[in-house]
Amino acid sequence: MSSMSIAIRNLRHRKMRTALTVSGIVVGVAMILVLLSLAAGTSTQTSGLLRNVVGSEITVVNSTTPSFSGGGFVFNGTFPGRGSGGGGGGFVTTFGAGNTINETLVNSIENMSGVFVASPQLSTSGYVDGGNVFLYGIDPSTYSQATSDLTITQGSDLSSNGQILLNSVTATNLGVTVGSQVTVGANSTGGAKYTVVGIYSSGSTFGPLARSGYIELSDAQNISGREGLVTEIYVKATDPSLVSQIASGIDSISGVTANVASTIASSATTLSNTMTTFFIVIGLVALLAGAFGVINTMMMSIGERTREIGTLRAIGATKGQVMKMFLSEAFLIGLIGAIVGVLIGIVVSFALPSLTGAAASSGARGLGGFIPGRLSPTLTSYNLVLSFALGSLVGIAAGVYPAFRASRMDPVEALRHV
Amino acid sequence: MSEALVRTVDLKRQYKRGKFPVPALNGVNLTVGKGEILGIIGPSGSGKTTLLNLIGGLDRPTKGTVYVDGVELDKLSDAELTDYRLRKVGFVFQFYNLIPTLNSVENVELPMAFAKVPAAEQRERALNLLEAVGLEARADHMPDELSGGEQQRVAVARALANHPSVVLADEPTGDLDSKSAKKLMEVMKSLRKEEHATFILVTHDPIVVAECNRVCAVRDGKITRESRIGEDGKILDSSRFVMDALF
Numbered sequence: 243m244s245s246m247s248i249a250i251r252n253l254r255h256r257k258m259r260t261a262l263t264v265s266g267i268v269v270g271v272a273m274i275l276v277l278l279s280l281a282a283g284t285s286t287q288t289s290g291l292l293r294n295v296v297g298s299e300i301t302v303v304n305s306t307t308p309s310f311s312g313g314g315f316v317f318n319g320t321f322p323g324r325g326s327g328g329g330g331g332g333f334v335t336t337f338g339a340g341n342t343i344n345e346t347l348v349n350s351i352e353n354m355s356g357v358f359v360a361s362p363q364l365s366t367s368g369y370v371d372g373g374n375v376f377l378y379g380i381d382p383s384t385y386s387q388a389t390s391d392l393t394i395t396q397g398s399d400l401s402s403n404g405q406i407l408l409n410s411v412t413a414t415n416l417g418v419t420v421g422s423q424v425t426v427g428a429n430s431t432g433g434a435k436y437t438v439v440g441i442y443s444s445g446s447t448f449g450p451l452a453r454s455g456y457i458e459l460s461d462a463q464n465i466s467g468r469e470g471l472v473t474e475i476y477v478k479a480t481d482p483s484l485v486s487q488i489a490s491g492i493d494s495i496s497g498v499t500a501n502v503a504s505t506i507a508s509s510a511t512t513l514s515n516t517m518t519t520f521f522i523v524i525g526l527v528a529l530l531a532g533a534f535g536v537i538n539t540m541m542m543s544i545g546e547r548t549r550e551i552g553t554l555r556a557i558g559a560t561k562g563q564v565m566k567m568f569l570s571e572a573f574l575i576g577l578i579g580a581i582v583g584v585l586i587g588i589v590v591s592f593a594l595p596s597l598t599g600a601a602a603s604s605g606a607r608g609l610g611g612f613i614p615g616r617l618s619p620t621l622t623s624y625n626l627v628l629s630f631a632l633g634s635l636v637g638i639a640a641g642v643y644p645a646f647r648a649s650r651m652d653p654v655e656a657l658r659h660v
Numbered sequence: 661m662s663e664a665l666v667r668t669v670d671l672k673r674q675y676k677r678g679k680f681p682v683p684a685l686n687g688v689n690l691t692v693g694k695g696e697i698l699g700i701i702g703p704s705g706s707g708k709t710t711l712l713n714l715i716g717g718l719d720r721p722t723k724g725t726v727y728v729d730g731v732e733l734d735k736l737s738d739a740e741l742t743d744y745r746l747r748k749v750g751f752v753f754q755f756y757n758l759i760p761t762l763n764s765v766e767n768v769e770l771p772m773a774f775a776k777v778p779a780a781e782q783r784e785r786a787l788n789l790l791e792a793v794g795l796e797a798r799a800d801h802m803p804d805e806l807s808g809g810e811q812q813r814v815a816v817a818r819a820l821a822n823h824p825s826v827v828l829a830d831e832p833t834g835d836l837d838s839k840s841a842k843k844l845m846e847v848m849k850s851l852r853k854e855e856h857a858t859f860i861l862v863t864h865d866p867i868v869v870a871e872c873n874r875v876c877a878v879r880d881g882k883i884t885r886e887s888r889i890g891e892d893g894k895i896l897d898s899s900r901f902v903m904d905a906l907f
Contacts, residue, residue, distance in 0.1 A: 243762065244773075550760075558743070
């Protein structure tokens, strides 16, 4: 007769009470698991959402380049061109002379852990049909993943060399449309023929930035004579919480600086963490209620079994043996509750997306599909283990005080108990 | 009388009820020989159960000492006293106090489990004891499937599981009909021989008294008289003794 088998007998002796007590733990564990899964799912959705809305999270530049911050298109300094008469050209020249970084860095950054994508850009100045224009050399396969700067309104994205995207203002000024041929070069007189494949909207209608165009990175490198060089690398993390870690990793590479869109990244992380914390607190409260159920049942059981405890002590059971008997009962309640709770939690987690599906689509449409209307919990092995462990631990923890009380009973008093 | 197994010296026990100390035992000197069946009788509240609890190591005296098998109980720590109860004493209660979730044989095994006796040995000893009390056929019955007399015989078997020096029974027949009471006393008498056990029985029951070797009457926390023993070793005029002791 081990204390464990005695505990099993006692739990089976009062099946209804055991079932009710166990269900308290079941509810707590299932809730914790579902809420943890929701939190995990939401945080995945949140980072995906933020990747779409926000520009690149990190902009890597040569560490001697004047400070750059934000989503990759906001300058901290004053525009040198502004106010100096007819200085457009002057500004562009200055801009084009920005310090460069080696293109091979793109690969090494992309291989860093937590990096979702790294996309290079070479900002330079050039001439389109004789007019001075900002030229951005980009890698079209990764660019739109890394930043949201470019929104094509007509035509299509770059697909090969010799193609150019112009912003709507530039296109209007030059009198070209999708399909037109333009001459692109480093100065106003020479250059090669490019096909306009797309028109994009530009945030600013006035000022020098209004006149811009996108071409393939290698084309831009040719025009500016900076083979294998780029001026910026836009980086996105798989999860906003990883941004600062990645940034410090990049900073440790000599010659470059990682500028973080810090407020956005950190507030995204905070939001995600707050939701997770909120969910966990709700789950813990449910589990706490279950724990009180166990304490209540155990205390009731000890009250009823006072004479039994007195008998056990009289026939030679030690305090430790009595304690172990009752702890075993509480542990078993927690264990069964944890097993059933995890199973129910898994079922609910799988069922939730389809249960919430109908309500989701209407909500999502209104917000441009950015806000996740459909609840999609993500089950992780960590959360499975965590909720299981919490349930079993709660059983034991809730059993400690009642078991202690049982073991400290005065046998003479206990035997006199009717 | 054979050599002394249990000896109490000027045993006193007071309880506090509010501010006032209430004496339960008031200087008891008692010697119990090995192999004896000693009856203790007396009216309610006379201190019988207190005396039993002190000998059984469930309670500690306010004054005086208890020696059992040469050991002075007062010198034992709480843990040692628990071990003393486990190995040297067997308890039998008025209401049997079997563990309701365990069957007969498991109830008998329980003290051996506490003493960490190997499982196979436990089972063998428990079945032997159940046979000795005539309940081998009821080994797998739960307590609520047994009559009061049968439950009490299981309790006696449990009390003897760890080969105790002394079995202490508090009104063992108090809840039994006379037929069951007689059967129980027969069982105790035979076990006394087979197991070389000593019994101290607190009782009101003339059936029990008739089977004792000696009877003490307790009143107001003191032993007031002892029975006379006839030439055949039996108590003379047991009913008369009980009447005198109780009223």
